[in-house]
Amino acid sequence: MASTPPKHGLDRGTPQLRRRRGLTAATMVVERLWPLVLPILLVVGLFLASSWFGLFRMVPDMIRIGALAAFCVAALVALYPLRFFRQPTRAEIDRRIEASNQLLHAPVRTQTDQLTGSDDPFASALWREHQRRMAAQLGSLSGDLPNTRVPERDPWGLRAVVALLLVIAFAFSAGPYGGGLFDAFRSRPGVEAVPPRIDAWVTPPGYTGKAPIFLTADANREQSAFIVPTGSQISVRVTGGSGTETLDYIDVNGQTRAIEPGVDAKAAPETAAARVPATPVQTTGTLQFSATLVSEGELVLSQNSEALGRWQFAVTPDNPPTIRFSEDPKQAANGSLELSYALEDDYGVASAQALITPAEPPAQTAHPLYDAPEMPLSLPRRGETERKTVRDLTQHPWAGTEVDLTLKAVDGAGQEGVSEPKAMRLPERRFNNPIARALIEQRRILAMDAANRPAVLELMDAITLRPEDTFEELSNYLGIMSARTRLQMARDDDQLRDVVDYLWDIALTIEDGALSSAEKRLKQAQQALKDALENGASDEEIEQRMAELREAMNEFLKEFAQRAQPNMAQEMPSDMQALSQRDLERMMNQIEDLAKSGQKDAAQQMLSQLEQMMNNLQAGRAGQQQQGGQQQNAMRQQMDKLGEIMRRQQEMMNETFRLDQMQRGQQGQQGQEGQDGQQGQRGQQGQQGQQGQGGQGGQGQPMSPQELAEALEQLQQGQGQLQQELQQLQESLRGMGVQPGEGFGQAGEAMGRAEGALGSGEGERATGEQGNALEALRRGAQDMMQQMQQAQQGEEGQDGQGQPGGRQRSADRDPLGRPRATTGPDFGNSVEVPDVIDAQRARQILDEIRRRLGNALSPQLEREYLERLLDLR
Numbered sequence: 001m002a003s004t005p006p007k008h009g010l011d012r013g014t015p016q017l018r019r020r021r022g023l024t025a026a027t028m029v030v031e032r033l034w035p036l037v038l039p040i041l042l043v044v045g046l047f048l049a050s051s052w053f054g055l056f057r058m059v060p061d062m063i064r065i066g067a068l069a070a071f072c073v074a075a076l077v078a079l080y081p082l083r084f085f086r087q088p089t090r091a092e093i094d095r096r097i098e099a100s101n102q103l104l105h106a107p108v109r110t111q112t113d114q115l116t117g118s119d120d121p122f123a124s125a126l127w128r129e130h131q132r133r134m135a136a137q138l139g140s141l142s143g144d145l146p147n148t149r150v151p152e153r154d155p156w157g158l159r160a161v162v163a164l165l166l167v168i169a170f171a172f173s174a175g176p177y178g179g180g181l182f183d184a185f186r187s188r189p190g191v192e193a194v195p196p197r198i199d200a201w202v203t204p205p206g207y208t209g210k211a212p213i214f215l216t217a218d219a220n221r222e223q224s225a226f227i228v229p230t231g232s233q234i235s236v237r238v239t240g241g242s243g244t245e246t247l248d249y250i251d252v253n254g255q256t257r258a259i260e261p262g263v264d265a266k267a268a269p270e271t272a273a274a275r276v277p278a279t280p281v282q283t284t285g286t287l288q289f290s291a292t293l294v295s296e297g298e299l300v301l302s303q304n305s306e307a308l309g310r311w312q313f314a315v316t317p318d319n320p321p322t323i324r325f326s327e328d329p330k331q332a333a334n335g336s337l338e339l340s341y342a343l344e345d346d347y348g349v350a351s352a353q354a355l356i357t358p359a360e361p362p363a364q365t366a367h368p369l370y371d372a373p374e375m376p377l378s379l380p381r382r383g384e385t386e387r388k389t390v391r392d393l394t395q396h397p398w399a400g401t402e403v404d405l406t407l408k409a410v411d412g413a414g415q416e417g418v419s420e421p422k423a424m425r426l427p428e429r430r431f432n433n434p435i436a437r438a439l440i441e442q443r444r445i446l447a448m449d450a451a452n453r454p455a456v457l458e459l460m461d462a463i464t465l466r467p468e469d470t471f472e473e474l475s476n477y478l479g480i481m482s483a484r485t486r487l488q489m490a491r492d493d494d495q496l497r498d499v500v501d502y503l504w505d506i507a508l509t510i511e512d513g514a515l516s517s518a519e520k521r522l523k524q525a526q527q528a529l530k531d532a533l534e535n536g537a538s539d540e541e542i543e544q545r546m547a548e549l550r551e552a553m554n555e556f557l558k559e560f561a562q563r564a565q566p567n568m569a570q571e572m573p574s575d576m577q578a579l580s581q582r583d584l585e586r587m588m589n590q591i592e593d594l595a596k597s598g599q600k601d602a603a604q605q606m607l608s609q610l611e612q613m614m615n616n617l618q619a620g621r622a623g624q625q626q627q628g629g630q631q632q633n634a635m636r637q638q639m640d641k642l643g644e645i646m647r648r649q650q651e652m653m654n655e656t657f658r659l660d661q662m663q664r665g666q667q668g669q670q671g672q673e674g675q676d677g678q679q680g681q682r683g684q685q686g687q688q689g690q691q692g693q694g695g696q697g698g699q700g701q702p703m704s705p706q707e708l709a710e711a712l713e714q715l716q717q718g719q720g721q722l723q724q725e726l727q728q729l730q731e732s733l734r735g736m737g738v739q740p741g742e743g744f745g746q747a748g749e750a751m752g753r754a755e756g757a758l759g760s761g762e763g764e765r766a767t768g769e770q771g772n773a774l775e776a777l778r779r780g781a782q783d784m785m786q787q788m789q790q791a792q793q794g795e796e797g798q799d800g801q802g803q804p805g806g807r808q809r810s811a812d813r814d815p816l817g818r819p820r821a822t823t824g825p826d827f828g829n830s831v832e833v834p835d836v837i838d839a840q841r842a843r844q845i846l847d848e849i850r851r852r853l854g855n856a857l858s859p860q861l862e863r864e865y866l867e868r869l870l871d872l873r
Helices: 015-052 061-084 090-101 107-112 121-136 159-173 434-448 450-463 474-489 493-512 515-534 539-568 576-596 600-621 629-667 685-690 694-698 705-735 742-759 763-799 836-853 860-870
Strands: 197-203 225-229 232-239 246-251 256-259 264-267 286-293 297-303 306-316 322-325 337-344 349-358 386-391 402-411 416-418 422-425
Touching: 015 061, 015 090, 015 159, 197 306, 232 297, 232 306, 246 286, 256 286, 322 402, 322 416, 337 349, 337 402, 386 600, 434 450, 434 474, 434 493, 450 474, 450 493, 474 493, 515 539, 515 600, 539 576, 576 600, 629 705, 629 742, 629 763, 705 742, 705 763, 742 763, 836 860
Parallel strands: 225 306, 264 286
Antiparallel strands: 197 232, 232 286, 246 256, 246 297, 297 306, 322 337, 337 386, 349 402, 402 416, 402 422
C-alpha cells in the first residue's frame, strides 16, 4: 500500500524543485545537443563566409555548383549525429541535482519515491519522517554549467577560425566587392564581349618637324581623311583582340596591299598581293602593324571580314630642294670667296655645299695632288630663304684657277637640288713681293700636276742663283733652299703635299713677315668657333674657343698696328684703335653670351659680322684706298646738316606746344588781368636759348601777353629760316647728284604752313604742321640714304674692275666695317644685336628645357619633343 504524501517538506510539485529540475534539464540538453549541432554550425559558417567574401560570384558556374553540392553533402553529414540525441529522464535530472549539490542518501529522489508492500501505519509514518528529514537538505539547491566536452574534442580551437572568418566576411560584405547570401544559388551572368582596343597614329618624318597625328584620339574620331607628308610612318596596335585582325592598304586605283603584323612595309600600290596566312606576331594579346605611307589611299583594319576601322590619307609629296645664286660669286676685300644664294624646300634643307670643278678638264696624264676645295654652305634660319657664306680659299692650291661653281642642296629625305653653274676665277691672295708671287705660282703648278716637279726645281734654282742680290733677308733664301731639298727628295704624294704647304708658309713669310702667322692663327680660331657653333658644342667648349679667339685677335691687332701705323695714320683718328678694341671685345662677349643662351643662329650671324669687319681691316692693310673720298665727306656733311635741321625742328615743335598751352591758359582767365603777370607758364628755355636770353627762360619766369606774342613771332622767324636752310640742303644734294625725295618737298610745305599758323597765333595748328614736317624729314632722310648707298655701290663697281668681285670700303664706315660716328639721323637698322633681356629670357627657357628633360618621370613623348627643341639649328 502506498504511503500518503508527507505533510512536511518539499513534495514533487513545489515551484523551487520544479524550477531547479527545469534548469538542470536545460543544462543537460545543452551538454548533449551542442556537440551534435556544432558540425552543422561550422558548415553553415563556412558557407556564409564564402558567400560574403564573394567567392561564388568570382568563380565559374561549374565550380560554383560543385562547391554548393559539397556544402550540402557536408551539411547532411553534420546532421547525422543528431539522431543520437535523447532527452534526459526524471531520474537523470534528480541524480544530476544531487551530484551537483553533493547531497547524500538521494534526498531529491526520496521525495518522489513511494512505499510498496503492506499498509503498515508505522512503516508509512517512518517513511514520511524520512522524507521530511531528506527535504530539510533541499533548502538551498544550486545548479552547474553545461559541460559539452568540446575543448577535449577540439584541443587546437579550430572552431574559432570559422567564427573569425565569419566576422571578417560580414564586414567585407558591406564593401563594393562583397558578396551576398544567395550568390551560390544564382547563375553567373554571361560576360559581354569586350571589343578590342585600337590605337592608331601617324608619325611624320623627323625632318618635317610636324607632330604625330593620333587617329583614334577623341578629337580625330569624327575625321576620316588626313593629310600627311610622304614617308610618314603609320602604326596600328590592337590590344585584347582575337589575334585574327588584318590590316590592308587600298590605293586610289583599287589595288590592295596586305600589311603583316610586326613587319614594316610600304603601303604602296606595287602589286595586288594576295594575303599569305602567317602566324601573327602576338605578345600578351597585342598585334602591332607598321607601314610607310608613300601614296594616297585608304587603310582598313578588319576582323573576320568586318571592318574595325577605316582611315583615308592624302599624301603630300616632298619636292626636292631648290638652290640658286642670288648674286654672282665675288671676291671679298680680303680675298675670300663670297657666295650669296637662296634656298627653298618644303621642310627645310638639311645640308648644302658648293661644288667646285675645273673649267677645263685636266689632261689624262695629269697627276693632281689636291682635289677640289670643299665649301659647305651655311643654312638660312627659319623663315628665311637667302643666306651668304664667306670662305677663305686663298690658301688652297686651286686658288687663282678658272672653275665652275655649282650649288648643291640636300633635304632631310636625301633629295638633291643643284643650281646652274657659274664660271669664275677662284679668289687668290695678291702678293706684292715678286719672289712670293713666283713661289705661289710654282706652288699651284706643282699642285695641279705632280709631273711638273722638274720645272719647279729649275725655277727655284733660278731664284736662288744670286741670293745676295735677290733676298733682303737670308732667312727667306734658306727657306726656299729647304723647300727645294724637300721637293727633290719627295717620294710620294704625301711628301709632295707637304712641300706645297711649306711653299705657302714661305711666301707668307716673305710677303708679311710675322703677321702671316698671326693672321693664320686668327682664321683658325674663327673657324674653330664657327665649327663649335654649328655642331652644338657645350658651354665649356665655346668658352675655350672664345678664349682662343680673343688671344688670336689681340695678337693680330698688335702686329697689324705695328705694320699699318705709318700708312693708316692719316686715314684713322688717333682714338680709333682704342674704340675698335672695345667694340671688338664687346662683340666677342655678345657672341659668347648668345652661344651659351642657346641662340646659335644669332651667334653665327654676329661671328660673320666680325669676320667681315676683319676682312675690311685686312683690305685697308693691303693698300686699297677709297675713291671719291671728298665727295663722300661732303655727303656726310650734308647728313650732319640734315640731322641738325631735324633736331631744331623738334625743339621748335616742343616750344610751340608750350606757348600754345600758355596762350590757352591766358584766354581762360580773361577778366583777371591783374593776376596774369603772376600766373605765366614755364617753358621758354629752348626759345630764349636761341635768342641769347636763357637766363629768364631757365628760371621759369612768368610771361606777359606781350612777351608771349614776341615769343611766337620769334618762333615764326625761326621756322622760316629753317625752311630756307632745308631748301639750301636740297640744292646742295642736287649738285652732288642726289635727287631729293618727295619727303623734303612735303617737309618744306609743312614748314611754310607752320610759319603761317604761328603768324596768326594758331599754336595748335602750328604744332601739327611741325610734326608733319618732322615726319616728312625722316622719310626724305631715308630716301637720301638709299640714293647715297646706291651711288656708293656704283663707285665700288667701277673701282673693282681690275679684280673679280672686288669691293671697296664704304665712306661711312671705319676700317673695321662699322658705321662712322655722325650727328645725322640714326634709323636703328645698322646693327641688329639681340637685347640683353632677350638673351636672359632665352637662357631661362633653355635651362627650363634642360630641367624638364632631366626629369625621369617625364613622358617619352615630351622628352622627344624637348630633345628636338635642343637640336634645332
